Amino acid sequence: MTASEVTTQTRSTPEIPAKAPSGRPRKRPNRARVLLYVALSGIALIILLPLVWIVLTSFKTDFNAINAPINPIPNPFTTQAYQTLASGQQPIFLWFLNSLAAALLQSAIILVTASLGAYALARLEFRGKKIVFGAIVTTLLVPPVIFLIPNYLIVQNLGWLDTIWAITIPGAASAFGIFFLRQFFVGLPQEIEEAARLDGAGDFRIFWQMVLPLARPALATLAVLSFLNNWNDFLWPIYVLLSPEHETLQPGLAVLQGAYATHFSIVMAGAIIASIPVLILFTIAQRQIVESVASSGVKG
Amino acid sequence: MANIVQPTLPAAGARARGRAGVQRRTGTAYLFLAPFLILFCVFVVAPAIYGLWISLHTWNPLLPLQPWVGLKNYIDLFTPGSLTSGDFWQSVGNTGIFTVASVPLLLVIPLVIAVLLNQKIRGGTVFRAIFFAPYVLGVAVIGVIWRYLLDPQLGVVNHVLGALGLPSNIPWTVDVPWAWISLVGVTVWWTLGFNTVILLAGLKGINVDLYDAAAMDGAGAFRKFWSVTLPGLRPVMTFVTTVTILASANMFGQSYLLTKGGPGHATRTAVMYIADEGLSQNQMGAAAAMSYVLFAILAVISIINFRLQRERS
Numbered sequence: 278m279t280a281s282e283v284t285t286q287t288r289s290t291p292e293i294p295a296k297a298p299s300g301r302p303r304k305r306p307n308r309a310r311v312l313l314y315v316a317l318s319g320i321a322l323i324i325l326l327p328l329v330w331i332v333l334t335s336f337k338t339d340f341n342a343i344n345a346p347i348n349p350i351p352n353p354f355t356t357q358a359y360q361t362l363a364s365g366q367q368p369i370f371l372w373f374l375n376s377l378a379a380a381l382l383q384s385a386i387i388l389v390t391a392s393l394g395a396y397a398l399a400r401l402e403f404r405g406k407k408i409v410f411g412a413i414v415t416t417l418l419v420p421p422v423i424f425l426i427p428n429y430l431i432v433q434n435l436g437w438l439d440t441i442w443a444i445t446i447p448g449a450a451s452a453f454g455i456f457f458l459r460q461f462f463v464g465l466p467q468e469i470e471e472a473a474r475l476d477g478a479g480d481f482r483i484f485w486q487m488v489l490p491l492a493r494p495a496l497a498t499l500a501v502l503s504f505l506n507n508w509n510d511f512l513w514p515i516y517v518l519l520s521p522e523h524e525t526l527q528p529g530l531a532v533l534q535g536a537y538a539t540h541f542s543i544v545m546a547g548a549i550i551a552s553i554p555v556l557i558l559f560t561i562a563q564r565q566i567v568e569s570v571a572s573s574g575v576k577g
Numbered sequence: 578m579a580n581i582v583q584p585t586l587p588a589a590g591a592r593a594r595g596r597a598g599v600q601r602r603t604g605t606a607y608l609f610l611a612p613f614l615i616l617f618c619v620f621v622v623a624p625a626i627y628g629l630w631i632s633l634h635t636w637n638p639l640l641p642l643q644p645w646v647g648l649k650n651y652i653d654l655f656t657p658g659s660l661t662s663g664d665f666w667q668s669v670g671n672t673g674i675f676t677v678a679s680v681p682l683l684l685v686i687p688l689v690i691a692v693l694l695n696q697k698i699r700g701g702t703v704f705r706a707i708f709f710a711p712y713v714l715g716v717a718v719i720g721v722i723w724r725y726l727l728d729p730q731l732g733v734v735n736h737v738l739g740a741l742g743l744p745s746n747i748p749w750t751v752d753v754p755w756a757w758i759s760l761v762g763v764t765v766w767w768t769l770g771f772n773t774v775i776l777l778a779g780l781k782g783i784n785v786d787l788y789d790a791a792a793m794d795g796a797g798a799f800r801k802f803w804s805v806t807l808p809g810l811r812p813v814m815t816f817v818t819t820v821t822i823l824a825s826a827n828m829f830g831q832s833y834l835l836t837k838g839g840p841g842h843a844t845r846t847a848v849m850y851i852a853d854e855g856l857s858q859n860q861m862g863a864a865a866a867m868s869y870v871l872f873a874i875l876a877v878i879s880i881i882n883f884r885l886q887r888e889r890s
Contacts, residue, residue, distance in 0.1 A: 310698075317693055321707045324766070328711070330733060331722045347736040394613035403606035409614070416621050420827055420875055422848050423868040426631060426855045427624035430638070450616035480605050509715030511830045512848070516856045527717035531834060534721050541725045548718045559713045563706050566713070567774050574775035574816040 335359070335546040342542035358546035367536055369547060371522055372529040375441070376508055377554070379525060383445040384503040388496060391454030396484050398455065399462035400470065413452045425513075432517055443517040444525065448507060454499055457569070461495040462488060498565040501558055505566075508555055526551040628865045636862035643862070650866035661854070661863050667842060668850035669871065671832075675846065676825040679761045683821045684814070686765060687772035692806070694773070695780045705777065709770035716767075720834025723763045724750065727835070753843050756836045760844060764831055768824070772817050779813030780806065815886040819879065826875055847871050 329349075334342050335358050336351040362369050397403070398410060428447050437443040465488065473483045489496070508527075515528045524532065533547045559566060607614075632650055634643045653659040654666075690708060694701055711719065726733050727749035739745025749759045787805045796804065807814075829848040832838050838845030851871070855864025 313693060313696055313698065317690075317698070317704050320690060321704060324707055324711060324770075327722065327726055327766075330726070334725070343731055346731060346733045347740060390613040390616060393609045393611075397606040397609035401606040401609070402601045403603040404601065405603070406606070409610065412622070413617070416617075418823075418876075418879065419625070420823065420868075420872055422827060422851055423628055423865075423872050424621070424624045425852060425868065426861050426865045427627040428620060429856060430631070430861070431619065431624060431627070433638075446616065447620040450613075450620040452617075455613060480602065480609070484609070505713055509713075509717070511715060511717050511833075512852065516852065527715045530717040530721050534724065534834065539728075539731060541728075541731065544721055545725060548721050552714050552718050555713050555715070559710065563709075564702075567705060567709055570709075570771060571774045571778035574779055574813045 331545050332549060334542055335549050337542045339540050339542050342545075343539060346541075358542040359550075361540075361543050362533075362546055362550070365536075365543075367529065367533060368522055368524075369526070369529060369533070369550065372524050372526045373550065375523065376525040376527070376551075379441055379444045380504045380507040380554075382441065383449050383507040384500045386445065386449040387451070387454045387503045388500055390449065391458050391499065392489065392492070392496065393484070395455050395458035395462055396488060399459045400465075400488070401480070413455060416452055425516075429516060438517055439519040439523050441523075444510065444514050445507070448510065448513070454503065457499050457502075458492065458495060461492055465491060494565075498562070498569055501562045501566060502569065505555060505558065628868065631861055632865035632869055634862045636865070637859045638861065639859055646862070650863045651870070653863070654866060654870055661860075661867070664842065664850060664854075665847075665867055665870075668845050668847045669874070671842075671844055672826055672828060672847040674757060675760060675764075675828055675844075676822060678757060679764050679825050680818070680821050682761065682765050683768060683772055683825075684818060687769050687776050687817075688810075690769070690773045691776035691780055692802070694777050705770075705774060708773050711767050712771045714767075716830030717834065719763060719767045720830055723759070724835050727759050727763075750836050752840055756840070756844050759835060760828075760831050763835065764825075764828070772821065775817055776810065776813060779810045782813075783809035811886070815883070818886070819882060822878065822882065823875065826871075826878075 333349050333351055334346075336354050336356065338351075338353065338355050338357055339361075341348075341351065398406065424447075432438055432443045432447060435442070437446070469487045469491075470483055473487055478486070510525075511527045514525050515531070518524050518528065521532075530544075530547055530551055533544050537543045633645060633647060635646050635649075636643045650661075654662050656662055694704060698704075725731075727735075729735060729746065729748050729751055732749070734749065735745045735747055738747065748755050750756060783806065787809065788801055791801045791805050827848055828846045829852070832844050832846050832849055836844045838849055842850075847867070848871075851864050851867045854867070855861045
């Protein structure tokens with residue numbers, strides 16, 4: 278409203294409409310389309326603004342973060358918060374390495390166990406197939422909280438409390454990987470096996486030399502999703518990791534929040550460090566991540 | 578908690594059976610399945626049964642004996658005035674408040690956004706990626722950043738409200754109902770992209786001919802949405818509703834970080850209480866019993882949900 282008034286008042290020549298894309302019938306953007314873009318941009322702002330604000334806050338001085346929260350621009354711009362974290366009481370870079378090791382290890386375990394299992398469920402006929410499959414399906418509808426207490430005791434009995442095993446092995450028993458890969462394996466043409474069998478290849482060779490190479494995109498997507506899932510895990514590591522040097526980043530953020538309370542620039546710097554690998558993965562594999570989520574409801 | 582993807586249910590009997598030349602290879606199949614099945618039995622099947630066993634005892638790992646008490650832990654939960662029943666049902670009620678407040682928003686807002694994204698627009702995938710982005714961040718990151726943004730004294734939100742001449746002393750994280758508004762709002766902000774992406778895929782799966790047919794019958798935009806879009810979206814909507822209810826019912830991290838379950842225990846959720854009772858207070862028998870009661874409640878709700886969705890179709 279005001280913008281158009283300003284335009285008509287200050288400019289003598291009317292705005293020349295932007296060049297229409299060549300080869301298309303020229304169409305003036307109607308009001309509904311403009312509104313559509315305004316609405317979508319508005320939502321995008323609501324999503325992005327808090328994140329941008331956090332990044333900027335992490336580069337503020339502690340004093341500015343507390344006393345001038347409404348000014349988004351860090352003035353002076355400083356990496357003081359990151360330095361405090363690096364030299365502080367909390368071993369945040371150790372947590373980073375712990376998180377990285379756990380997420381990589383669990384992804385690797387899931388890739389191996391799920392691809393082998395999914396191959397059997399998708400490509401082999403065997404006794405008890407329906408029962409095994411049914412059991413795995415059923416667990417998807419069970420709320421994870423019922424495993425909390427007993428798995429804690431199982432992990433304790435295995436001597437795994439406060440070790441990387443506690444945060445990698447039990448979670449690798451998730452049914453998701455098997456489902457995800459099974460769906461992909463089912464779709465591969467039957468001729469692969471038939472030709473290989475005629476050449477005398479065994480099941481494992483078919484799996485290893487024929488099926489797995491074809492499944493590379495699916496395996497990569499599963500690896501990314503498993504990594505994200507483990508990296509972001511929060512409840513379970515709070516209780517099974519005990520010593521500060523074995524902590525991972527997500528529960529570590531709760532520790533930072535307790536330790537630095539209102540020193541917000543420091544806590545925000547921690548949140549950013551905890552988000553970097555995830556955001557890198559999302560940037561690289563955005564399409565695969567979003568597509569795999571998108572298809573989950575449609576195929577279901 | 579933050580499952581990146583909810584698994585799809587398998588298409589039953591998708592594979593043709595009895596194909597010529599397909600032999601049973603039971604031994605080989607179980608060799609392939611063995612690594613997964615070992616993990617599955619030890620960390621899924623065994624704890625499901627072990628948890629029931631624990632719930633029938635007064636199970637405190639710090640004491641030398643874990644005496645059998647039969648159904649006492651369950652009976653206590655249903656006995657007003659017992660040690661656990663008040664706190665437990667308050668926490669279940671809190672989870673209920675959160676679920677009832679967040680699920681409708683997490684269905685309607687993503688549906689509206691999905692409809693917007695389904696128009697012929699440029700940059701659709703960019704918008705989709707932006708809306709989805711917060712979801713890849715962990716609940717811990719979401720919790721600490723919003724704990725800062727919503728801080729009643731030092732937070733940006735109140736300062737911005739103040740600058741706009743609005744009340745700037747809203748107790749976002751320390752008083753109800755504001756704490757609920759914060760928890761629900763943050764959760765919607767965090768996960769709306771997940772539901773949007775699934776619903777958008779559902780919209781794209783609706784046959785375009787149906788819209789053309791409706792247009793020939795003189796249907797307007799609203800009528801088309803009501804008679805073509807919504808019915809076409811029903812299976813996907815059922816899936817999204819189920820997934821969202823389950824995720825809301827398992828809420829833990831947001832309360833843990835934003836409100837610490839407060840004020841008092843007003844925003845302490847069921848999962849938060851069970852984890853605290855079992856793993857911090859060492860009342861494992863009682864906590865295991867609670868987790869099964871919660872499971873039973875969720876099972877009933879899921880069945881009702883499925884029935885309702887089926888009746889409508």
